[in-house]
Amino acid sequence: MMSASLLLAELSYWQQTSIRVGAGLAAVLLVAGTLVYLHLFKLVSFMQSRLGPMEAGPFGSLQLLAEVGKFLQKEDIFPRKADRFVFAAAPFVVLMSTFLLVVVVPGGPDAWFVDSELGIYLAMAVSSVSVIGILMAGWGSASKYSLLGGLRATGQLIAYELPLILAVLGVVIQAETMNMQGIVMAQAEGEIFGFGGIGNPYLLTQFVAFGVFLIAMQAELTQTPFDMPIAESELVTGYMTEYSGMRFLLFFIGEFATAGVFSAIAAVLFLGGWYIPGIDPADNLMNILGPLVMVGKIVVLTFLIFWFRFTFPRFREDQLQRLAWKFLIPIALTNIVVTGILKVAF
Amino acid sequence: MSSLLAAVSADADLMVAQNVFFALISLVMVIAAVRVVTTGNVVHAALWLVVVLAGVAVQFLFLGAEFVAVTQVLVYIGAVIVLFLFGVMLTKASMGDDESVVNERRGMAGMVGLLLFAVMAIALFDSFGDKRVVIDEPQSVNTVSDSIFSQYIVPFEAVSVLLLAALIGAIVLARKD
Numbered sequence: 001m002m003s004a005s006l007l008l009a010e011l012s013y014w015q016q017t018s019i020r021v022g023a024g025l026a027a028v029l030l031v032a033g034t035l036v037y038l039h040l041f042k043l044v045s046f047m048q049s050r051l052g053p054m055e056a057g058p059f060g061s062l063q064l065l066a067e068v069g070k071f072l073q074k075e076d077i078f079p080r081k082a083d084r085f086v087f088a089a090a091p092f093v094v095l096m097s098t099f100l101l102v103v104v105v106p107g108g109p110d111a112w113f114v115d116s117e118l119g120i121y122l123a124m125a126v127s128s129v130s131v132i133g134i135l136m137a138g139w140g141s142a143s144k145y146s147l148l149g150g151l152r153a154t155g156q157l158i159a160y161e162l163p164l165i166l167a168v169l170g171v172v173i174q175a176e177t178m179n180m181q182g183i184v185m186a187q188a189e190g191e192i193f194g195f196g197g198i199g200n201p202y203l204l205t206q207f208v209a210f211g212v213f214l215i216a217m218q219a220e221l222t223q224t225p226f227d228m229p230i231a232e233s234e235l236v237t238g239y240m241t242e243y244s245g246m247r248f249l250l251f252f253i254g255e256f257a258t259a260g261v262f263s264a265i266a267a268v269l270f271l272g273g274w275y276i277p278g279i280d281p282a283d284n285l286m287n288i289l290g291p292l293v294m295v296g297k298i299v300v301l302t303f304l305i306f307w308f309r310f311t312f313p314r315f316r317e318d319q320l321q322r323l324a325w326k327f328l329i330p331i332a333l334t335n336i337v338v339t340g341i342l343k344v345a346f
Numbered sequence: 347m348s349s350l351l352a353a354v355s356a357d358a359d360l361m362v363a364q365n366v367f368f369a370l371i372s373l374v375m376v377i378a379a380v381r382v383v384t385t386g387n388v389v390h391a392a393l394w395l396v397v398v399l400a401g402v403a404v405q406f407l408f409l410g411a412e413f414v415a416v417t418q419v420l421v422y423i424g425a426v427i428v429l430f431l432f433g434v435m436l437t438k439a440s441m442g443d444d445e446s447v448v449n450e451r452r453g454m455a456g457m458v459g460l461l462l463f464a465v466m467a468i469a470l471f472d473s474f475g476d477k478r479v480v481i482d483e484p485q486s487v488n489t490v491s492d493s494i495f496s497q498y499i500v501p502f503e504a505v506s507v508l509l510l511a512a513l514i515g516a517i518v519l520a521r522k523d
Contacts, residue, residue: 083389126419139435
């Protein structure tokens, strides 16, 4: 994804692949680390009138390494009645889903992991695999809090996957492609009433879908106000209750990495992706600037996620289900119909 | 296995990697499928089924049918298995490694399995025989949608109505009044 891909034309397949794997790891782990420091440590501290971590490194910027060290030292505890293999494998299933999700996100004209025709459809498919990991964690722990958390998570993720996919459909209809690069290019080449200076980010035409996508994304990430699965006052930490040490760390990384990857997908779908107005999208320069633009958009969108997270109280379980099935899905379906009619009419 | 290799080596364009991986994935799928029916734990059976279904998705990829492979993951792993696990945990959440499931109707299930295998094998041999299926390039989404909405529009609509009927039936069954 990064600047190394400038040379891809001269590299053999396995060299390209190893670069892509390395870049994918960086895209998941670096972004997750940045989000934890920027939002979880500093943004929240600012909102709560405190400084946050200040001791490790300048402005506490190395706090994250200290935290990782702490988690790695902890004992890897298995509950006595736990199903050991299922319990141990669950965090890896969740994290695998995140790593598979990042491969569809493009960072520039040549800076992509997989340029699949299926693009966003592939992303929706692999993101649904994480539910299996959460159910495995909830059931494998052999603890009632974990099981309740796992069940709540599953009910929620099933309910909010639908509005998420339906919101994406509006964009797909307008862009006439599911390919992520195609969606970026469709926005870059679009025009706003004949004015093509800044392209046509789908935020302007698909604002309904953007709203639905953001709300559904918040729920898919089980962030407050949709955090019933890990509601600490009711369920300790839900499906993560029995985890400690490295496996808890994996869940923790997965949570923030998925927030980053979903924001990246939202940035591609609605905010124009890596395109910068005024620079030719085929320019080699975009392979370096594009990823930076994407990181900027990820930070802005995750800021929204964490802003909501730290300002809203938790929903009740029935309110959560009602919001998805009775409001978001009908709104998203209406958006699809209207988009389809307008697409045919114009 | 040896006949497979012989068939390949007789061919001009060797697809060694493809055949090796076909064999490997098939082996994993067969083992997982046997475990689905032999394990005594319902949740383990569902998780083994995930392995089988993921294997099916990979086999679709070998045939160049990307769209079908991704749909396989989205529908079967992402929805069917999840609903299955959800149902098991809501109703009979025996936690831990409990191996108490008894398969009383083994004989009947075996018969149904054999019958299904026979029907599908005959259907496959009948329609393909020893024809070679040539896959030049991956199947595009446009091809899939074009054939669904023109050539196969009637079966497609029939399946849609069937699903709608099932949906309404579920609501009727679930309603108390």
